[in-house]
Amino acid sequence: MSESPYPSSLDPSPEDSDDSESLLHFSTLSIEDRMRNGVIDVYPDVVEIFVDLNFPFDSYKDEQEAVDYKNITAMLYSTGQGNKAMKNILLSINLCPDTINLDYSLGFRSWILFSMSDYISALVDINRILRSKRGPADFVFQMNKQKTRCITEASTKLQDMTYFKHQQHRTITNPDVYNTTMYLIKLFRRKLKFRPDDIDINFNKSFRIPTIYSKNNLLPNASSKIKIARNVVKKRFVQAVTDISIGEVLIVEKPLVCMIYSNNVLTHCSHCFVRCTALIPCEVCSLMFCSEACYNEAKDRYHRFECRFFQHVEAQKLTVTIFKLIVLRLFLMATMDGTQLRNLMNDEVYGNPCSNKDFNYDEVYVPEDYFNIHNLEDNADKVTPDTWHAYSVQASFLLLCLKKMSFFDQLQAEQNENVLSELESYAGSLLLKFTLCIAVNVHEVVEYVDLPEIADKEHSVGIALYPTVRFANHSCDQNLLRFFHKNYIVVRSLRSISAGEELFDNYGTFYWNSTLKKRQSFFKKHYYFKCECIACEENWPLLTDLPFDFSVAPCLIPREEINMDQVREWAQKYSDLEPGFSNQTLAFYYMYLNFLYKTFQKPFKEQVLVRTVYNCYYHIVIFNFPQGK
Ligand SMILES: C[S@@+](CC[C@H](N)C(=O)[O-])C[C@H]1O[C@@H](n2cnc3c(N)ncnc32)[C@H](O)[C@@H]1O
Numbered sequence: 001m002s003e004s005p006y007p008s009s010l011d012p013s014p015e016d017s018d019d020s021e022s023l024l025h026f027s028t029l030s031i032e033d034r035m036r037n038g039v040i041d042v043y044p045d046v047v048e049i050f051v052d053l054n055f056p057f058d059s060y061k062d063e064q065e066a067v068d069y070k071n072i073t074a075m076l077y078s079t080g081q082g083n084k085a086m087k088n089i090l091l092s093i094n095l096c097p098d099t100i101n102l103d104y105s106l107g108f109r110s111w112i113l114f115s116m117s118d119y120i121s122a123l124v125d126i127n128r129i130l131r132s133k134r135g136p137a138d139f140v141f142q143m144n145k146q147k148t149r150c151i152t153e154a155s156t157k158l159q160d161m162t163y164f165k166h167q168q169h170r171t172i173t174n175p176d177v178y179n180t181t182m183y184l185i186k187l188f189r190r191k192l193k194f195r196p197d198d199i200d201i202n203f204n205k206s207f208r209i210p211t212i213y214s215k216n217n218l219l220p221n222a223s224s225k226i227k228i229a230r231n232v233v234k235k236r237f238v239q240a241v242t243d244i245s246i247g248e249v250l251i252v253e254k255p256l257v258c259m260i261y262s263n264n265v266l267t268h269c270s271h272c273f274v275r276c277t278a279l280i281p282c283e284v285c286s287l288m289f290c291s292e293a294c295y296n297e298a299k300d301r302y303h304r305f306e307c308r309f310f311q312h313v314e315a316q317k318l319t320v321t322i323f324k325l326i327v328l329r330l331f332l333m334a335t336m337d338g339t340q341l342r343n344l345m346n347d348e349v350y351g352n353p354c355s356n357k358d359f360n361y362d363e364v365y366v367p368e369d370y371f372n373i374h375n376l377e378d379n380a381d382k383v384t385p386d387t388w389h390a391y392s393v394q395a396s397f398l399l400l401c402l403k404k405m406s407f408f409d410q411l412q413a414e415q416n417e418n419v420l421s422e423l424e425s426y427a428g429s430l431l432l433k434f435t436l437c438i439a440v441n442v443h444e445v446v447e448y449v450d451l452p453e454i455a456d457k458e459h460s461v462g463i464a465l466y467p468t469v470r471f472a473n474h475s476c477d478q479n480l481l482r483f484f485h486k487n488y489i490v491v492r493s494l495r496s497i498s499a500g501e502e503l504f505d506n507y508g509t510f511y512w513n514s515t516l517k518k519r520q521s522f523f524k525k526h527y528y529f530k531c532e533c534i535a536c537e538e539n540w541p542l543l544t545d546l547p548f549d550f551s552v553a554p555c556l557i558p559r560e561e562i563n564m565d566q567v568r569e570w571a572q573k574y575s576d577l578e579p580g581f582s583n584q585t586l587a588f589y590y591m592y593l594n595f596l597y598k599t600f601q602k603p604f605k606e607q608v609l610v611r612t613v614y615n616c617y618y619h620i621v622i623f624n625f626p627q628g629k
Contacts, residue, residue: 058315066096119154121278221253255464259326285310353433367467378436382528395431448619475504475533511535548605
């Protein structure tokens with residue numbers, strides 16, 4: 001259950017980069033030479049390298065392949081292989097251009113969804129087909145008939161749900177009851193938006209994101225109990241303004257920019273990251289969305305131009321890391337698909353991407369403002385020559401793709417294939433700046449899959465840049481926990497925190513699962529700092545060597561005040577808990593964890609174990625019991 005916030009896939013080092021072949025060209029240069037060459041001087045060579053790539057501009061969509069997948073689906077479905085059929089029909093929908101064949105594939109999926117009793121998702125597909133108004137009469141007739149069946153079935157289930165709504169808070173330990181209830185609760189959630197003739201819903205929209213009780217006037221996504229402070233070493237950091245107790249919601253926000261991992265494109269919405277069975281395809285590239293609303297928002301915010309880029313690299317099966325894709329997206333958002341590029345270049349304050357602007361701490365922070373990128377930490381003064389080099393190559397790759405795709409044609413009078421214009425160079429420097437910033441500021445978005453066993457539930461969905469959470473520095477013994485709801489992040493206190501204390505995130509490696517030496521080299525290499533947290537200063541032991549005996553563990557309160565019988569009872573209850581999820585169990589973990597932190601001095605094994613399970617369990621309960629704590 002690692003929390004891996006900053007994924008190793010973002011490792012910017014040359015040896016791990018997919019540009020490594022291109023880098024061979026430079027490996028003969030001495031470090032000094034590379035440093036002297038710096039960023040700008042490598043451009044001509046990089047141009048040479050990437051012009052060689054020379055990928056043709058093919059389309060990703062392939063109607064014939066889509067029809068083939070649909071035919072395979074029919075064969076699998078008729079032989080009772082429902083899951084495989086579902087996978088194939090998804091591929092068919094994903095590959096199909098927006099023609100009548102797409103309607104046929106959607107129609108097929110609605111049959112499969114119906115047979116899986118997922119009537120609402122089936123209705124989403126059917127309504128979409130009927131809206132397109134392009135099917136022949138008998139197909140439209142079949143779809144209308146299917147629609148009636150879906151509505152009838154769904155209405156019956158919806159009545160059952162009223163009962164289950166009242167059951168949500170009850171403890172569920174029996175796995176069968178658990179599974180049935182889970183299913184009905186999911187349906188219940190959908191009911192909140194249930195309108196049979198107008199279904200293009202994302203049922204998780206009814207999902208409750210935890211709220212912040214006392215909002216911060218200066219940091220709109222944060223609690224008034226925290227503020228952004230700064231010092232010379234760490235620059236900005238998050239600090240407690242008043243005492244904070246365990247479990248308080250401190251930050252809730254949407255990403256400024258996010259990107260889905262390619263292996264989730266067929267299972268999750270590429271815009272909001274919700275897991276969804278009835279995804280609809282982008283008309284041009286491989287991305288899929290949970291609803292027309294998400295698709296349109298993606299197009300409005302970043303996907304119009306990006307979509308063309310995706311279709312080409314996908315058609316060529318080029319491997320472009322998620323890291324590059326998010327940088328490109330950020331660039332397109334920042335420049336509004338290029339239309340604002342020249343204005344940005346001429347802007348006196350933001351025109352120079354090399355100078356970081358710090359936001360004014362007395363004014364209201366605007367989390368969704370693109371200009372925040374200019375005050376992200378980029379560590380430009382600490383990046384090693386090798387990393388500079390890798391980043392420059394990555395930025396150049398994107399710049400050349402943009403050039404090749406005629407991105408600059410509308411924006412400038414002069415075009416020259418071999419020489420970069422002033423505007424193009426500026427675009428390159430922005431891409432480089434974003435590459436630096438993204439590397440040390442993004443989080444990995446995870447989802448917890450709701451299976452009864454606790455282990456191996458964590459699933460990485462994508463990466464995202466959170467405008468307020470990114471102010472939190474690292475500690476190997478952090479006092480914050482991150483939770484995700486779709487691509488929203490929720491940050492809560494892991495234990496009580498006193499006024500004036502710094503609030504710490506964790507960048508992916510903890511004192512109990514990695515040695516001091518490994519941690520220090522990880523942070524130096526990826527984040528350019530030396531961790532001086534208490535766990536590093538005191539070199540706390542790994543999990544297996546942590547003290548675990550309650551009767552001798554150092555205490556924070558006089559030992560005679562501790563009711564040891566009660567402690568043993570809780571410890572026993574904790575280790576005996578059955579699989580299955582409920583708010584009561586969550587409340588127990590929460591209470592027990594609070595007790596452990598308040599009573600025993602860190603580091604103590606039970607604190608680590610309970611904290612880890614609590615983190616995982618919390619996600620699951622919140623995901624499946626929307627009224628949860
Ligand atoms: C996500 S940012 C955190 C906010 C950052 N301090 C700022 O001013 O924007 C990550 C960067 O903060 C710095 N940082 C994070 N944790 C640190 C720590 N424990 N000690 C020193 N610097 C740290 C490193 O430069 C790191 O690359």
